[in-house]
Amino acid sequence: MVGLNIGIDFGSSSTVIAAQGKGIVLDEPTVIAVDRESGYPVAFGNNAYTVLGRTDDTIDVVRPVVNGVVSNYTMAEKLLRFYIQKICGNMIFKPNVIITVPSAATKLDRRTFIDVVTSAGAGKVCLIEESLASAMGAGISEKSLSGRMLINMGGGSVDVSVVTMGCISVSDTIKIGGLNLDEEITEYLKRKHDILIGPLTAERLKICLGSAVMRGEEIALVASGKSGLDDMPITFEVSTTEIYECINEKVNAMVEGICSVLEKTPPELIGDISDNGIVLTGGTSLLFGMDRLIKSVTGIDTKIADDPLYNTVNGILDITKNLGLLREGYDYQTIHQLN
Numbered sequence: 327m328v329g330l331n332i333g334i335d336f337g338s339s340s341t342v343i344a345a346q347g348k349g350i351v352l353d354e355p356t357v358i359a360v361d362r363e364s365g366y367p368v369a370f371g372n373n374a375y376t377v378l379g380r381t382d383d384t385i386d387v388v389r390p391v392v393n394g395v396v397s398n399y400t401m402a403e404k405l406l407r408f409y410i411q412k413i414c415g416n417m418i419f420k421p422n423v424i425i426t427v428p429s430a431a432t433k434l435d436r437r438t439f440i441d442v443v444t445s446a447g448a449g450k451v452c453l454i455e456e457s458l459a460s461a462m463g464a465g466i467s468e469k470s471l472s473g474r475m476l477i478n479m480g481g482g483s484v485d486v487s488v489v490t491m492g493c494i495s496v497s498d499t500i501k502i503g504g505l506n507l508d509e510e511i512t513e514y515l516k517r518k519h520d521i522l523i524g525p526l527t528a529e530r531l532k533i534c535l536g537s538a539v540m541r542g543e544e545i546a547l548v549a550s551g552k553s554g555l556d557d558m559p560i561t562f563e564v565s566t567t568e569i570y571e572c573i574n575e576k577v578n579a580m581v582e583g584i585c586s587v588l589e590k591t592p593p594e595l596i597g598d599i600s601d602n603g604i605v606l607t608g609g610t611s612l613l614f615g616m617d618r619l620i621k622s623v624t625g626i627d628t629k630i631a632d633d634p635l636y637n638t639v640n641g642i643l644d645i646t647k648n649l650g651l652l653r654e655g656y657d658y659q660t661i662h663q664l665n
């Protein structure tokens with residue numbers, strides 16, 4: 327097949343791209359800044375992220391992927407076009423792209439992914455479920471992909487798959503991710519203390535103070551924001567217990583979603599999962615105590631993979647080298663081959 331093979335993890339929080347023979351070539355937030363009046367993009371990725379929460383009302387900062395699926399086709403296309411151009415430059419042949427989708431993506435979601443990436447400059451496209459790709463990136467070979475539960479916890483969704491013989495047997499995508507935890511923190515501070523903070527501060531508070539289980543010792547942090555009373559700058563102290571309490575409901579909803587996949591799993595497979603354990607990937611798996619919480623609720627040994635933010639793209643990179651790593655049913659196709 328002619329053309330460079332590239333793998334794209336087009337996540338709700340970040341886009342990571344790897345090219346065959348080169349490794350990871352791009353890692354930027356899935357964010358685009360557009361001029362509100364003309365609709366023309368003014369910044370992409372890292373540059374757009376730095377203005378998130380800092381713009382006036384002439385610029386919109388858009389996240390074109392929400393809960394793991396394309397929510398703004400035009401902006402997703404512009405962002406991917408920019409990234410593909412950055413990597414492929416003036417290559418004569420269009421690249422062949424492997425791109426991840428949530429395992430519960432509908433037919434329409436899947437078609438939209440193929441459509442958007444083709445419009446952005448891809449030749450042929452192959453879709454792969456995120457939890458499957460991330461398991462491969464975590465070093466679980468196809469041979470051992472039997473009776474395992476793989477959970478990718480990202481910025482916009484939690485993708486849960488039970489895999490047997492290299493195929494997904496039961497799966498679901500819970501539409502809650504790390505970005506929703508950030509929103510909970512923002513809303514809590516506004517409601518409780520009349521303090522306004524931006525998305526970058528909310529994410530920092532979550533990473534530094536947030537937890538899925540109550541922490542043994544209380545930590546507090548001083549952060550800056552704006553008073554909702556007089557719009558003046560304000561510094562305030564926030565503690566681990568406060569953050570735990572405000573994100574707890576959403577964290578529990580993630581765990582309930584995981585349990586509902588276990589409930590749908592055939593008994594023999596549950597036995598295998600109990601023996602093999604659960605593997606967590608994705609940035610939100612790094613929330614303090616997430617593995618412990620899942621273990622205590624499910625009763626199944628739960629481990630966070632090494633390098634959880636990059637397992638997905640590393641898995642796709644392996645597949646760009648050898649599509650044969652996957653079972654039948656995965657292949658590159660053009661938009662015209664879809665019916």
Ligand SMILES: Nc1ncnc2c1ncn2[C@@H]1O[C@H](COP(=O)(O)OP(=O)(O)OP(=O)(O)O)[C@@H](O)[C@H]1O
Binds near residue numbers: 608
């Ligand atoms: N140490 C950490 N503790 C808690 N959350 C973290 C940590 N590091 C990263 N995150 C969160 O992980 C999320 C990003 O994870 P990831 O890159 O896997 O998501 P994504 O692939 O873009 O999203 P999705 O797969 O859901 O579409 C962000 O919400 C980020 O705040």
Ligand SMILES: [Mg+2]
Binds near residue numbers: 335337456478
């Ligand atoms: Mg992801």
